[in-house]
Amino acid sequence: MLLHMSKELIINATENETRVALLEDGILAEFFMERGNHLNISGNIYKARVNRVLPGMQAAFVDIGLDQAAFIYVTDVFSEPSREVENIFNETAEEPEPVAVAREDEFDLSVPVPPADVKIEDLLSEGQEILVQVSKSPIGSKGARITTRISLPGRFLVLMPTVDHVGVSKRIVEDGERQRLKELVVSLRTEPFGFIVRTAAEGVEKEKLEKEMILLVNLWQKVQKRFASASAPALLHRDMTVSLRAVRDYLTHEADRVVVDADYVYDEIMTFLDEIMPRMKASVERYTGSEPIFDAYNIEGDVFRSLKKKVWLKSGGYIIIEPTEALVVIDVNTGGYVGKHNFEETVFKTNLEAAREIAYQIRLRNLGGIIIIDFIDMAREANREKVFVSLKEFLEKDKSKTTLLPFSELGLIQMTRKRTRNSVARMLCEPCFYCNGDGYLLSRQTICFNIYREIMRESQDLSGEKITVKVHPDIAEMLHGEESRVVTGLEADLGRQIIIYPVPKFHIEQFEIEEIL
Secondary structure (H helix, E strand, C coil): CCCCEEEEEEEEEEECCEEEEEECCCCCEEEEECCCCCCCCCCCCEEEEEEEEEEECCCCEEEECCCCCCEEEECCCCHHHCHHHHHCCCEEECCCCCCCCCCCHHHHCCCCCCCCCCCHHHHCCCCCEEEEEEEEEEEEEEEEEEEEECCEEEEEEEEEEECCEEECCCCCCHHHHHHHHHHHHHHHHHCCCCCECHHHHHHCCHHHHHHHHHHHHHHHHHHHHHHHHHCCCCEEEEECCCHHHHHHHCCCCCCCCCCCHHHHHHHHHHHHHHCCHHHHHHHEECCCCCHHHHCCCCCHHHHHHHCCCCEEEECCEEEEEECCEEEEEEEEECCCCCCCCHHHHHHHHHHHHHHHHHHHHHHHHHCCEEEEEECCCCCCCCHCCCCHHHHHHHHHHCCEEEEEECCCCCCCCEEECCCCCCCHHHCCCCCCEEEEEEEECCCCCHHHHHHHHHHHHHHHCCCCEEEEEEECHHHHHHHHHHCHEEEEEEHHHHEEEEEEEEEECCCCCEEEEEEEE
């Protein structure tokens, strides 16, 4: 018998920042954040202007009013009559990504590929004004991904005004209920718009579905009117705040309660629930404790621990998580775990424990793209299979789409995870101003030898009796200590006194060479 897992949404809101934590049995499972002008723009709808068409990539750069140009592929502007998309929204449609816009490509279904003779240059031209929606927010140096296939998500339905088909979330498994919902939506439609019936609609009566359908259609009509009157680029519709999206996507079927520490967010949530699901208002609690809410629920430390490269396992082993520009590499090590019987058993148990932790960390950190996992080598094929199956089971909690491949000949597991928003590290961190994101600095010994070579290089142009070298205090200490032979060697070679001068404000790799006449 499966025990019920308690789930809570903890919301910390200030004027410039809103943070949402999903706790599962008191443990941080997912983390979302919006800050000031850096809000997640997924779901926003814009009147945009085409800047540049790229026939070689079958794509275009589009101005939506941000510093970075947005990017659109030919598959996202191609549109055929509704019968052509019958295969997209079928009876196996998946639920949209939580706390993200409900886009077609988040239903684990393929976007229709245009015929070979349909080219981006036939569909778009420079200066053209188009209606687009952000399907993926800017991530790092990459601009927003956009589409002309608009979707407007509600609590029970997702309106797809550019297609004419009705699909039902595959998480509704009972055939009779699936048929009831599909027939209801088809009978309620007044326009040939497409709809996806979300999991939350299971058991919902006709009146609620009709009310939401009217609201979504009215919203679409408002967007069209704004498009007709606005000058490009212009924002026509802003998606919900992160707190409302979290409440909409988690409260009914996932979270048992919501705890929020700000009056205005509490009021916003209560008003929102009053419109779409009044019975859930009792699940919302206003936090009034004196301790900061993230401290009271032990979240603050967990968030910052999720930024660490090394994650310790209970057994004494550990995993190393190394995100790069193109992929994420995860390495498993036994660490201090020596086992009780033999090496194969030690490795197998470490890998099993690591599989659970890796699935948890991928979800918590919101790692996306290509992920390569290097488990410790196992001699037995049966053990490799058990580790693979365990990892696959642990990843089932993850709402983001993942694709997992078995162990390769090199003993690696390759997987992909849908990237829909920035990782926790990208949200909270920026490249190190010391190493510019390289992750390494020159060693102090290397810097000392660099100073030696630079002085020798410049010595012919220096005529003073003394040479002053300004350096970071750590380098000064080393030149007076472990590497004092660098200084004495220079003095002997050049016949001049070398004075080391520490400058606290210097970067550790920085130094300046001056002569004293």
